[in-house]
Amino acid sequence: MSQAIPVVTENKRWLILTHAFNMDGRAASLTITDKIPYLLEAGVEPIVFSAITGMKDKRFPHYQFLAWGPAGFRFDFRHWIANQYGRGLFYKITTRTVSILLAPLIAIEKLCLGYSSQWSWALPAFIHGYRLIRSGKVDVVFSVGSAWSAHLAGVWLKKATGVELISEVHDPLVIRKSPVDQGFERPKNRDARFRHYLENQLTRFSNKVWWFTEGALHYAKVRNPNLNTPNNAHGFVVTPGAEPPGSLAASKKHEYTNQLNLCHFGSLANDRSLSTILKALVPLFNKYPQARQCIRVHAYGAPLDTLSIEAIKQFAFEDILLAHGRLEKDLQTGKSGRERVVEKMQDADVLILLHGNDEWCAEYIPSKFYDYLWTGRPIWGITHRNPQLDQMLLDRGSYISPEGDAQAVASTLEKIWLDWQNKHLIEPVWKPIGVDQAVKTILTEVQAR
Structure with missing residues (x-):
């Protein structure tokens, strides 16, 4: 159900700092670009600063x-070349040449600073933002991270000009190591140490700051008791949601075929690996030999992780796990990568949601979850220490397994197999979460001065 968006009647001119913007299919970009239509509807007059990695927006000033x-520079250049010329021979030659030329400078930068690659985007963002603010063209600075360089530029602008600063933290800036770790220990890694410092700066200098999970807000408060106290930032939780891309047919009827397709979308890593499912297939195939001819696991959007590759070799599952890579824009049909992804999601029998096994899962919900909710397909969530995510899955009718419990994963997989054989897979409850509710929460909080 659509949410009524509050109208912004004052302080309308927002300078939005976001490294990723208008990048097809990139979660860090979609989280902000999906908000734009609702912000425009509410009366916000945006000016966007981003990297060159996405397409330039024509609806408002976009630098x-x-x-x-x-x-x-190397990171941004690669994406810019891919957008302009594709990832063919020209891309390979130019990006490799630039990488070779920059290698000595990158080594020096890493040795001297040790920060993540996008840190330096904060420099041009600050300088150009300072000029706009001083010329009276900005009422509010809105820093958006994923890449923490946007938050760094936002804090700098707040300190230099006193402008109102609001901040959206996508992923936790401080990564805890265990359930008893509160995140107070000074990290040895210089990038982690700076993120620890930056979290404290946001809680001190932002007017409003929000996180995407209850766990993330909780631990940020533990580390920064000044949060939600007078003269410091007001912190709260926003559920980001997602928009149905293009002409998504949410009511598309599921059709059973002679194959059970388990599909995963998004990034993979050794701590978020399809090897968990491949290992569970072994006892299933032993118990139901016919299942080997029917079950296929599909991976879209990222290269396979090391553990998945090893499991494929170990169990001879080359025909079971099919890696399709990233779906880009189709020049023949004109469909965006995001639209093609949704089509593949709706072709799935079950959508795999791998949460991971790190402690930070208690503060994180995969952005792909919100896309999954629009497809009308059952989700199999393999989750770790996140009651909020578990409850959201349960409320919508899903298969759930605790990460790290091999027996539970195998039992859930067997249930999916039997449900599919009986043509009685879980019918998910239609409760998608749109972006309108996120914008409503943000504008309500921001205008409660």
């Missing part, structure tokens, strides 16, 4: 800046 550091 794209290269990162000034060599590692950030």
Whole structure:
């Protein structure tokens, strides 16, 4: 159900700092770009600063800046070349040449600073933002991270000009190591140490700051008791949601075929690996030999992780796990990568949601979850220490397994197999979460001065 968006009647001119913007299919970009239509509807007059990695927006002033550091320049340049010329021979030659030329400078940058590659994007964002604010063209600075360079630029602008600063933290800036770790220990890694510092700066200098999970807000409060106290930031939780891309047919009827297709979308890593499912297939195939001819696991959007590759070799599952890579824009049909992804999601029998096994899962919900909710397909969530995510899955009718419990994963997989054989897979409850509710929460909080 659509949410009524509050109208912004004052302080309408928002400078939005976001490294990723208008990048097809990128979660860090979609989280902000999906909000834009609702912000415009509410009366916000945006000016966007982003990297050159996405397409330039024509609806409002949109300035794209290269990162000034060599590692950030290389990262942005690769994406810009891919957008302009595709990932063919020209892309390979130019990006490799630039990487070779920049290698000595990147080594020096890493040795001297040790920060993540996009840090230096904060420099042009700050300088150009300072000029706009001083010329009276900005009422509010809105820093958006994923890449923490946007938050760094936002804090700098707040300190230099006193402008109102609101901040959206996508992923926890401080990564805890265990359930008893509160995140107070000074990290040895220089990038982690700086993120620890930056979290404290946001809680001190932002007017409003929000996180995407209850766990993330909880631990941020533990580390920063000044949060939600007078003269410091007001912190709260926003459920980001997602928009149905293009002409998504949410009511598309599921059709059973002669194959059970388990599909995963998004990034993979050794701590978020399809090997968990491949290992569970072994006892299933022993118990139901016919299942080997019917079950296929599909991976879209990212290269396979090391553990999945090893499991494929170990169990001879080359025909079971099919890696399709990233779906880009189709020049023949004109469909965006995001639209093609949703089509594949709706072709799935069950959608796999791998949460991971790190402690930070208690503060994190995969953004792909919100896309999954629009497809009308059952979700199999393999989750770790996140009651909020578990409850959201249960409320919508899902298969759930605790990560790290091999027996539970195998039992859930067997249930999915039997349900599919009986043509009685879980019918999910239609409760998608749109972006309108996120914008309503943000504008309500921001205008409660």
